[in-house]
Amino acid sequence: MKNYKLLIPIVAFLLVSIFLYKGLYSDPTNIENANLAKPFPEFQLADLMDENRLYSKADLLGEYTLINVWGTWCVTCRVELPFMTQLRQQGVKIVGVYYDNAAEAAFGELDVRQTRREVTEMLAQLGNPFQFNIYDEKRDLSLDLGVTGAPESFLIDDKGTIIAHRRGAIDHRVWQNEFAPLLPNNHGSNLSEQQK
Amino acid sequence: MLPEIGHFSLLISLVFSVCLAIFPLIGAQKKIVEFVALAKPLVYANFTLLSVAFFCLSWAFYHNDFSVTYVAMNSNSDLPWYYRLSAVWGAHEGSLLLWVWILSLWTAGVAFFSSSLDDDDVARVLAVMGFIAIGFLAFVIFTSNPFERTFPMFPIDGRDLNPLLQDVGLIIHPPMLYMGYVGFSVAFAFAVAALIGGKLDATWARWSRPWTLSAWGFLTAGITLGSWWAYYELGWGGWWFWDPVENASFMPWLAGTALIHSLAVTEKRGAFKSWTVLLAISAFSLSLLGTFLVRSGILVSVHAFASDPTRGLFILVYLLIVIGGALTLYAWRADKVVSTHRYKLFSREVLLFVNNVLLVAALVVVLLGTLLPLVHKEIGLGSISIGAPFFDSVSSIWFIPFIIALSIGPFVRWKQDRFSRIKTKLFVGAVPAAIVAITCYLMLQINTFFSLLGVVLATWLAALVVYELITSGKKNPLPLSHWGMSLGHLGFAALVIGIAITKVASVDKSVRISPGQSVTVNNYEFKFTAVEQFEGPNYSAYHALFDVSNGSDSFSLKAEKRYYKMHSNVMTEAGIDPGLWRDIYISLGEQLDGDAWAVTANVKPFVRWIWLGGVLMVLGSIMCILDKRYRKILSWRAQRQPSEAGPVESVSANKVIEQKVKFE
Numbered sequence: 094m095k096n097y098k099l100l101i102p103i104v105a106f107l108l109v110s111i112f113l114y115k116g117l118y119s120d121p122t123n124i125e126n127a128n129l130a131k132p133f134p135e136f137q138l139a140d141l142m143d144e145n146r147l148y149s150k151a152d153l154l155g156e157y158t159l160i161n162v163w164g165t166w167c168v169t170c171r172v173e174l175p176f177m178t179q180l181r182q183q184g185v186k187i188v189g190v191y192y193d194n195a196a197e198a199a200f201g202e203l204d205v206r207q208t209r210r211e212v213t214e215m216l217a218q219l220g221n222p223f224q225f226n227i228y229d230e231k232r233d234l235s236l237d238l239g240v241t242g243a244p245e246s247f248l249i250d251d252k253g254t255i256i257a258h259r260r261g262a263i264d265h266r267v268w269q270n271e272f273a274p275l276l277p278n279n280h281g282s283n284l285s286e287q288q289k
Numbered sequence: 290m291l292p293e294i295g296h297f298s299l300l301i302s303l304v305f306s307v308c309l310a311i312f313p314l315i316g317a318q319k320k321i322v323e324f325v326a327l328a329k330p331l332v333y334a335n336f337t338l339l340s341v342a343f344f345c346l347s348w349a350f351y352h353n354d355f356s357v358t359y360v361a362m363n364s365n366s367d368l369p370w371y372y373r374l375s376a377v378w379g380a381h382e383g384s385l386l387l388w389v390w391i392l393s394l395w396t397a398g399v400a401f402f403s404s405s406l407d408d409d410d411v412a413r414v415l416a417v418m419g420f421i422a423i424g425f426l427a428f429v430i431f432t433s434n435p436f437e438r439t440f441p442m443f444p445i446d447g448r449d450l451n452p453l454l455q456d457v458g459l460i461i462h463p464p465m466l467y468m469g470y471v472g473f474s475v476a477f478a479f480a481v482a483a484l485i486g487g488k489l490d491a492t493w494a495r496w497s498r499p500w501t502l503s504a505w506g507f508l509t510a511g512i513t514l515g516s517w518w519a520y521y522e523l524g525w526g527g528w529w530f531w532d533p534v535e536n537a538s539f540m541p542w543l544a545g546t547a548l549i550h551s552l553a554v555t556e557k558r559g560a561f562k563s564w565t566v567l568l569a570i571s572a573f574s575l576s577l578l579g580t581f582l583v584r585s586g587i588l589v590s591v592h593a594f595a596s597d598p599t600r601g602l603f604i605l606v607y608l609l610i611v612i613g614g615a616l617t618l619y620a621w622r623a624d625k626v627v628s629t630h631r632y633k634l635f636s637r638e639v640l641l642f643v644n645n646v647l648l649v650a651a652l653v654v655v656l657l658g659t660l661l662p663l664v665h666k667e668i669g670l671g672s673i674s675i676g677a678p679f680f681d682s683v684s685s686i687w688f689i690p691f692i693i694a695l696s697i698g699p700f701v702r703w704k705q706d707r708f709s710r711i712k713t714k715l716f717v718g719a720v721p722a723a724i725v726a727i728t729c730y731l732m733l734q735i736n737t738f739f740s741l742l743g744v745v746l747a748t749w750l751a752a753l754v755v756y757e758l759i760t761s762g763k764k765n766p767l768p769l770s771h772w773g774m775s776l777g778h779l780g781f782a783a784l785v786i787g788i789a790i791t792k793v794a795s796v797d798k799s800v801r802i803s804p805g806q807s808v809t810v811n812n813y814e815f816k817f818t819a820v821e822q823f824e825g826p827n828y829s830a831y832h833a834l835f836d837v838s839n840g841s842d843s844f845s846l847k848a849e850k851r852y853y854k855m856h857s858n859v860m861t862e863a864g865i866d867p868g869l870w871r872d873i874y875i876s877l878g879e880q881l882d883g884d885a886w887a888v889t890a891n892v893k894p895f896v897r898w899i900w901l902g903g904v905l906m907v908l909g910s911i912m913c914i915l916d917k918r919y920r921k922i923l924s925w926r927a928q929r930q931p932s933e934a935g936p937v938e939s940v941s942a943n944k945v946i947e948q949k950v951k952f953e
Contacts, residue, residue, distance in 0.1 A: 218889075
């Protein structure tokens, strides 16, 4: 065979297959975690809906809080929102960190009003689990947290220590196995399975 | 009893498929006439058996036979009869049965319409298709049997069909999509058969063109329907989400679009031979990859199907055999292909090549965007989700060169041309484009550079297509395929205009509103008149009634929220007033305290043009297939030429004209 170019398709396909094979057997959301038992980073950021309202780490302390990094552009987040809303109804405090994907992608300026519209619309459709949303405009907080994408969730205790971290959506099973046992009063453990 | 007959038919069909994959192929290679003659009877038998199996499953659904597990899981006696029938392909097992049945349908079609082809060539093609069938039949029988019984205890009533799927759009969307996916297997089989037989001339391209065009038409229809369905059923007014499952259908479409253009070059000019073979293999491979991605649950998606590693592994091994085998064959055989055809830099060949490169580039971007989350995770970087903004920003640059090449292409001659010859023609489109651009800017307040550019280029394209039709139609009557091509290109222009305008000019407002109150969006006043309770056959619902007016125009709309008892699932049905120039769209959100509701009201200009574009492309592909040059190819009456000369030399009337042009 003289023409090695013709081998490119088969080689590319075999490479992809290796990943497809590995993907089949890995839990899509399992990660080793460097964050656990570390304090939640300090920050000073505005509310997503109101740029005059500022939050800092102190606003997260005092009770166990679930921090959810998300965005309207993220498909998986859409799947997660209804379950998170159920959690909120069970009394879990959930705070959103809004990760805007548009800054790199769009050609113009970042349009906060457009983002707000999208957020309002999506939360109206799928349920609003958040007490409030922190707008991580420059992605500093996400960087400090080592966020690789959305959704990601961090559970912190009343003193602000990260006690659980998950990359990917939280569903009923994940919540039962990884998060609920860590909470002092085992919130959300009696949620019915409605994910299908 | 019937489910057992269905199951038994599947088993026999598997045996027949194995025979079909082996004997005709040996027969064609070793010149054993008896083996070759087996091919068509086996194909027809397979089609009959699978039709029986499909009928048995449909019967079980129609008669509420809940002793069949699959029926019990996906149907319910309250369900109207048409949803009971469409529930056949409402979940994994049944949709795979539909897949193999459609494959047997296409195979039977090839067998039926190929009397004027050489027997050995047909035998190879059918054998390849039989080989494809083996994998899917084994998959159905061993991992996803739809005929499994629930004995000894069977439920009184079923679990009901997923409410999302209880919709007219979803009755026809999957069969259309599968007709497209599986239809590419014909081009694949022709290409692989050509590689096996070592006959890599333009013949296989000519034979597979009508098949590829029809598969592409079905796929386009399927994608358009899916987009339209998502728009009115999911309740957030979007029409494309770059969701992995959508990407899985978009990738074969891109490859297929490249393929129908590249086939034209290979057939008419004998160029791009090896490239066309690769595209034919890719289009079907991507269909299979799409099936794998959807059915293995490997990617997280809003479509969220059941995830099962065994099933995924089965399909992966099958992919390795079919795709890996075809690509290995390609690497081994395609280096014998020499394209002797020469062409200059400014020629239709080159413009079609640019079109192909751009389509493949788009394909690679979508493929990477879809698979990157997977790769990213597997090399230890953690999970990520690549969202619509990524794809949107890439495609907003991509369309510029694409649409320019598309506009100029039909004017340029094969082999070589001079730009000075066509440049005055190109200005013809500039006038309407400028008028439309100014109108859009003033009337619709479109002020984003990329949207305006989209509208301008698309109008330019449309004007040139019409101009080209008029000028070339003057000299001699145009063949249907020419009309088809123009219609397809007009469809693309409509699609671009729809996307460009609706992306920027849509206005929406999410409000908390009680009956009696009203909200104004973009000069339209939405008055919330009342909420009514309503009982459907298997759901209960709230109807929210609105009176909408903007002075000159007034009408009422009904947005709906349904609660499905069996699934304890809530669905929205948007209230839509459709129009060519704008859609008014209301979706009902949560019920808030008191009598207030969360409601989203949208005004979406030109959104319908997106699906109009899809419809035009489908009509275009139908016209191309109906062209009389294919009537000869697809004849079922044997008009066989002496097999030595074969169909290779049979030159259609069009071809003769083209060759005259060529030698001028």
